[in-house]
Amino acid sequence: MNMAMQPTLGAAGEFGGTVGPALDRSPSGVGGSVHLPDRWLAALLQRRIDPAAVRLELWDGSSTYGGPRQPIGAVVVGDRRTLVGLAANSDLWFGEAYMNGRLGVRGPLEPVVEALSALTSPYPSWRERLKLALAGDNSEHKSRDNVHHHYDLGNAFYQLWLDRELVYTCAYFAEPTMTLDEAQVAKLDLVCRKLRLRPGESVIEAGCGWGALALHMARHYGVRVRAFNVSREQLEYARDRAAREGLTGRVEFIDDDYRNVSGQFDVFASIGMLEHVGLRHFETLADVLRRCLRRQGGRGLLHFIGRDIPRPVNTWITRRIFPGSYTPTLAEVTTRILGPAAMSTVDVENLRLHYAQTLAHWAQRFAVARDQVRATYGESFARAWELYLAGSQASFATGCMQLFQVLFVPRESPPPSMTRADLFASPELHA
Amino acid sequence: MNMAMQPTLGAAGEFGGTVGPALDRSPSGVGGSVHLPDRWLAALLQRRIDPAAVRLELWDGSSTYGGPRQPIGAVVVGDRRTLVGLAANSDLWFGEAYMNGRLGVRGPLEPVVEALSALTSPYPSWRERLKLALAGDNSEHKSRDNVHHHYDLGNAFYQLWLDRELVYTCAYFAEPTMTLDEAQVAKLDLVCRKLRLRPGESVIEAGCGWGALALHMARHYGVRVRAFNVSREQLEYARDRAAREGLTGRVEFIDDDYRNVSGQFDVFASIGMLEHVGLRHFETLADVLRRCLRRQGGRGLLHFIGRDIPRPVNTWITRRIFPGSYTPTLAEVTTRILGPAAMSTVDVENLRLHYAQTLAHWAQRFAVARDQVRATYGESFARAWELYLAGSQASFATGCMQLFQVLFVPRESPPPSMTRADLFASPELHA
Numbered sequence: 001m002n003m004a005m006q007p008t009l010g011a012a013g014e015f016g017g018t019v020g021p022a023l024d025r026s027p028s029g030v031g032g033s034v035h036l037p038d039r040w041l042a043a044l045l046q047r048r049i050d051p052a053a054v055r056l057e058l059w060d061g062s063s064t065y066g067g068p069r070q071p072i073g074a075v076v077v078g079d080r081r082t083l084v085g086l087a088a089n090s091d092l093w094f095g096e097a098y099m100n101g102r103l104g105v106r107g108p109l110e111p112v113v114e115a116l117s118a119l120t121s122p123y124p125s126w127r128e129r130l131k132l133a134l135a136g137d138n139s140e141h142k143s144r145d146n147v148h149h150h151y152d153l154g155n156a157f158y159q160l161w162l163d164r165e166l167v168y169t170c171a172y173f174a175e176p177t178m179t180l181d182e183a184q185v186a187k188l189d190l191v192c193r194k195l196r197l198r199p200g201e202s203v204i205e206a207g208c209g210w211g212a213l214a215l216h217m218a219r220h221y222g223v224r225v226r227a228f229n230v231s232r233e234q235l236e237y238a239r240d241r242a243a244r245e246g247l248t249g250r251v252e253f254i255d256d257d258y259r260n261v262s263g264q265f266d267v268f269a270s271i272g273m274l275e276h277v278g279l280r281h282f283e284t285l286a287d288v289l290r291r292c293l294r295r296q297g298g299r300g301l302l303h304f305i306g307r308d309i310p311r312p313v314n315t316w317i318t319r320r321i322f323p324g325s326y327t328p329t330l331a332e333v334t335t336r337i338l339g340p341a342a343m344s345t346v347d348v349e350n351l352r353l354h355y356a357q358t359l360a361h362w363a364q365r366f367a368v369a370r371d372q373v374r375a376t377y378g379e380s381f382a383r384a385w386e387l388y389l390a391g392s393q394a395s396f397a398t399g400c401m402q403l404f405q406v407l408f409v410p411r412e413s414p415p416p417s418m419t420r421a422d423l424f425a426s427p428e429l430h431a
Numbered sequence: 432m433n434m435a436m437q438p439t440l441g442a443a444g445e446f447g448g449t450v451g452p453a454l455d456r457s458p459s460g461v462g463g464s465v466h467l468p469d470r471w472l473a474a475l476l477q478r479r480i481d482p483a484a485v486r487l488e489l490w491d492g493s494s495t496y497g498g499p500r501q502p503i504g505a506v507v508v509g510d511r512r513t514l515v516g517l518a519a520n521s522d523l524w525f526g527e528a529y530m531n532g533r534l535g536v537r538g539p540l541e542p543v544v545e546a547l548s549a550l551t552s553p554y555p556s557w558r559e560r561l562k563l564a565l566a567g568d569n570s571e572h573k574s575r576d577n578v579h580h581h582y583d584l585g586n587a588f589y590q591l592w593l594d595r596e597l598v599y600t601c602a603y604f605a606e607p608t609m610t611l612d613e614a615q616v617a618k619l620d621l622v623c624r625k626l627r628l629r630p631g632e633s634v635i636e637a638g639c640g641w642g643a644l645a646l647h648m649a650r651h652y653g654v655r656v657r658a659f660n661v662s663r664e665q666l667e668y669a670r671d672r673a674a675r676e677g678l679t680g681r682v683e684f685i686d687d688d689y690r691n692v693s694g695q696f697d698v699f700a701s702i703g704m705l706e707h708v709g710l711r712h713f714e715t716l717a718d719v720l721r722r723c724l725r726r727q728g729g730r731g732l733l734h735f736i737g738r739d740i741p742r743p744v745n746t747w748i749t750r751r752i753f754p755g756s757y758t759p760t761l762a763e764v765t766t767r768i769l770g771p772a773a774m775s776t777v778d779v780e781n782l783r784l785h786y787a788q789t790l791a792h793w794a795q796r797f798a799v800a801r802d803q804v805r806a807t808y809g810e811s812f813a814r815a816w817e818l819y820l821a822g823s824q825a826s827f828a829t830g831c832m833q834l835f836q837v838l839f840v841p842r843e844s845p846p847p848s849m850t851r852a853d854l855f856a857s858p859e860l861h862a
Contacts, residue, residue, distance in 0.1 A: 122773035122842050174850060308842060309770040330776055331762035339740040342553035344830055345761055348779035353845060399775055399842040411553050411739060411830040414784060419605060424855045 034060045038080060041087050049075075052115035057106070058083070072115055073107025089127070095316030095391075099384040109386065110363065114394035124311045131312040135279060135326065140257050144230050146276060146324040153377075155210070155237050160372060161365035166210035166237070169272035169303065170355035170403045180361040183354075188216040191269060193423050194347065194407050195301055196416040197221040201266040204228075204292055206258035206285075207273025211238025211251070218250040223267070225251045228258050261288050268293050268300035274333070275305050275325050282328075282336035289341040295410040300343070305355075306330060306404045314391070321388050330404055338408050346415040347407040352396045355403045359393035465491045469511060472518055480506075483546035488537070489514070503546055504538025520558070526747025526822075530815040540817065541794065545825035555742045562743040566710060566757065571688045575661050577707060577755040584808075586641070586668050591803060592796035597641035597668070600703035600734065601786035601834045611792040614785075619647040622700060624854050625778065625838050626732055627847040628652035632697040635659070635723055637689035637716075638704025642669025642682070649681040654698070656682045659689050690715055692723050699724050699731035705764070706736050706756050713759075713767035720772040726841040731774070736786075737761060737835045745822070752819050761835055769839050777846040778838040783827045786834045790824035 043064045046056045050067040055074035057063045065071055075094075077083045082102045085093030097103035105112050124132070155166075162168055163184045171183035172190045191213060197203070199222030205214050208227035211234070217223050229235050238253045258273065259281075268289060277285055293300055305327040312318075313325050328336075334345055366373070366389055374382045395401040409415060474495045477487045481498040486505035488494045496502055506525075508514050513533045516524030528534035536543050555563070586597075593599055594615045602614035603621045622644060628634070630653030639645050639658035642665070648654050660666050669684045689704065690712075699720060708716055724731055736758045743749075744756050759767075765776055797804070797820055805813045826832040840846060 118843070172850075174852070176849065308773070308775050309766075329765065329770075331766045331770075334760065335740075335762045339760075339762075342739070344739050344781065344783075344833060345779065345835075346781045348776065349851070350775065350777045350846060352775075353849060399844075402775060404776075412549070413830075415781060418607070418784060419603075420780070420851060421605070421855050424852050 032059075032079070034058050034062060038083060039064070041083055042077070045083075045087060049116060049119065052119050054112055054115050055106075073105060073112035075112065075116075076104040076106055078102040078104070089315070091127070092315040092319070095314075095320060095384070095387060098387045099320065099380045101380070101383065110360070110390040110393055113387075113390045114397050117391070117394040117400055118398045120398070120400050122308070124309065128312050131315070132310055135312070140259060142324060144257075146322070148231065149323055150321065155233055157373070157376070158210075160369040161362055163361075165212040165216075167212045168209055170351055171358040171361075172351065173354055173357055180358070180365075183358070184212070185216070187354075188213050189220070190423070191271065191301055191303065191405070192217055192221050194405065195267050195269065195299055196422070197223050197267065199223065202226075202264075203267040203269060204261055204263075204265040206261065206268070206270040206288070207276070208234075208238065208253065209272070210234050211241055211253060213269065213271055214238070214251045214253070215242060215245065215247055217269075218247050219245070223250075226254060226261075226263070226265070227251060228254050228256055228261060230255065230257055258288060259284055261292050263292060264294050265292055266294055266298055268298070270301070271303040272305075274302055275322070275327055278324060278326050279328060279332060279336070282332065283340060286337045286340040289337065289343060293341075293343075293410060295412055297413055299346070299407065299409045299413065299416050302333065302337075302404075302406045302408070304328065304333070304404055304406075306333070306402045308399075308402065317388065317391075320384050327401065330406070333404075333406060338406075342411045343408040344411050344415075345406060345408050347405075347420070349405045351403040351405065352399065352401065355401075356393050356396040359389055359396065363389040363393060463490075463510070465489050465493060469514060470495070472514055473508070476514075476518060480547060480550065483550050485543055485546050486537075504536060504543035506543065506547075507535040507537055509533040509535065520746070522558070523746040523750070526745070526751060526815070526818060529818045530751065530811045532811070532814065541791070541821040541824055544818075544821045545828050548822070548825040548831055549829045551829070551831050553739070555740065559743050562746070563741055566743070571690060573755060575688075577753070579662065580754055581752065586664055588804070588807070589641075591800040592793055594792075596643040596647075598643045599640055601782055602789040602792075603782065604785055604788055611789065611796075614789070615643070616647070618785075619644050620651070621854070622702065622732055622734065622836070623648055623652050625836065626698050626700065626730055627853075628654050628698065630654065633657075633695075634698040634700060635692055635694075635696040637692065637699070637701040637719070638707070639665075639669065639684065640703070641665050642672055642684060644700065644702055645669070645682045645684070646673060646676065646678055648700075649678050650676070654681075657685060657692075657694070657696075658682060659685050659687055659692060661686065661688055689719060692719050694723060695725050696723055697725055697729055699729070701732070702734040703736075705733055706753070706758055709755060709757050710759060710763060710767070713763065714771060717768045717771040720768065720774060724772075724774075724841060726843055728844055730777070730838065730840045730844065730847050733764065733768075733835075733837045733839070735759065735764070735835055735837075737764070737833045739830075739833065748819065748822075751815050758832065761837070764835075764837060769837075773842045774839040775842050775846075776837060776839050778836075778851070780836045782834040782836065783830065783832065786832075787824050787827035790820055790827065794820040794824060 038058060042056055042058050046064045049056060053067045053069055053072050055063045055065040055071045057074045057076045059078050079102055082093065082097040085097060158166060158168065163181045165184050167184040171180060172187035173183045174186040178186060197217060201223045203217055203223050203225045205225055205227040208214050208229045211227060214225040214227040217225050235253050235255050242248050242251050289300065307327050307329050310329055313322065313327055318325060330348065338345060366386060370382055469489060473487055473489050477495045480487060484498045484500055484503050486494045486496040486502045488505045488507045490509050510533055513524065513528040516528060589597060589599065594612045596615050598615040602611060603618035604614045605617040609617065628648060632654045634648055634654050634656045636645050636656055636658040639660045642658060645656040645658040648656050666684050666686050673679050673682050720731065738758050738760050741760055744753065744758055749756060761779065769776060797817060801813055
């Protein structure tokens, strides 16, 4: 549910005693002799990343690092093809080469990627603008494929490194010392609190993952939930869990696209699905809201990865991790979804640092489970995922990506609460 | 600082014993005989406002009210010219005719205006679109004129009906029982808390009114404030107060346009000024932010009257009350100010019901001071202001207008706090 990363490029040096063989993620390929044009191109790239204090190291171990201080790590380029690829399109080639072992990072992965990520311009490049203009279409059929690509990797895979509730979205560290398990429950509860759920109300959830939020709502707030998802594996898990917990009568998990939601509800919730909708289908979501949310007393919450300004998702991420994804700006959400649905924005909270912290937990757990992942899916899959997690963490840490929770109501309905004090009234959470 | 109102039209009937001569705001002009075309036009208008349960009453006392229930009040049309004006352009003519006594409201003013306001379509009319497209220019010179028009009516005028701190923006009723004085101090403090002011920091305030926020910041948070304003009368008052309170060394009130702000600051604050900037000058404000806000650790807050979707300010309001005003959408602010300034949105709170409550207080105080206002400024001025206050209250109550507080940081800076819990940590406010 995250799709960050703008590493422009990356290189390494002497990192003291902390870099042992275990941390040395060097490339597997070694690319023959280094010629003058290679050095010239490498020097060009090195100048760009000098401010990040990251060395660019060629396959012969050479580097022209000239940064302002001791380098924090190195990007090791394994061959000429990778070097040229980085120069031509680092957004794609960094990931491709890392995944295939033609590029390595010396030193801890995340800080290096984060330092590179911090170099990203706040304004989109011509290549990004072009990609935005050519954005593809997420038909229902294609959405199913896209979702299947990522979410149907097998529940067992996600169980290796997610929290015990299997919540694959940004957690909420209400207290800095919370564990990931606690912070995910705190997030579920924060969403319920912001929506001011009342017993007996009806809730529609668009994109429900493994069902944690729907079950939390029904269990602790006494509401009835209809939760939509197009991932078979997730639905089976969620239904099974509802049955085990005796919540089948109050939570219904529906194998269908959010576009086909029908009926009228008090509350709409969607956590981490908007990124998969695609800008061209925002009007469709607006129609769903207009159709399904009760105008009197209704309210809704959208939780999504967002941007300060319109930018496409990193090319490598859309190729390998999240096909069809788009992370919108707040303005795109208010003008293309909430405005046309005649909804008023009540409250927006940016939780990007919570997502960086969540991703740090995931990456740590993933590292522990790495051998198992590798055994089942292979080394390049494991490398792709460790880069995706590190890159996402970096993007949230540096502000390249945002995480927005947007609470809204139909224009004719009052905001559900006069102040936010009630959100903090009883400090204990449903843990 | 508020500029609401979309009353489409308005009429009256039997309102029980509550309508005495004091509440009977009937028109002064009586327009001769009523002919068939008058009745036909009135019936047309009446059909439009039937759902609001408001009668349209002609100068002979006739009405074709056919609403679903007992009418809550009546709009009394004093002559043919007013009737035709309402049919042609009610946005302008309702206000003009009310002000000049050619139109009256029978029954309490605000509920009637609110019922009419609730009929406003959530989408803009062709006339509104046209007005948006033709929006004028707020040069520095014109801005001064515009500000002078409204704010230099004399401090004595505003002292008649504002709170004791002279805060002419939406208050914050942290507790429902708060007085207006308390709620305005609570608002000042909420702004300081959201900005997480720390002693010794520097603050720039764009548009400081009578100085209440700047003085509150310096007094309670130990910061240094440079506060800009182009209203002479307000500045004199603010400087005088700073001197009396021994805060001259820490708060500087500057007679200049926000466009000319220079220097670098930790914090930017602007409360109720954005409405006077005009959409075409948002880029200029973005430049100011980019230039003046420290990238590392900086943060800012914009507090403004906003809209769900782009709409012009009511025509009568821009003619008589706030020339040059524009109430932007959240999207216009993020795409035209925060995006270009490379700022990230951290937190948005919609306080529209607090503004409705604030306006109810103002209207009540204004009613008490009405005779004094009339003695100084004349009857039509008093009528204009009572309609403006009632109309604004109606617009915030019905969701035609929003009040947004937007907290932001430079993209490379972290949000000033991980959660909002600290905003509610110590319940006592600096009252």
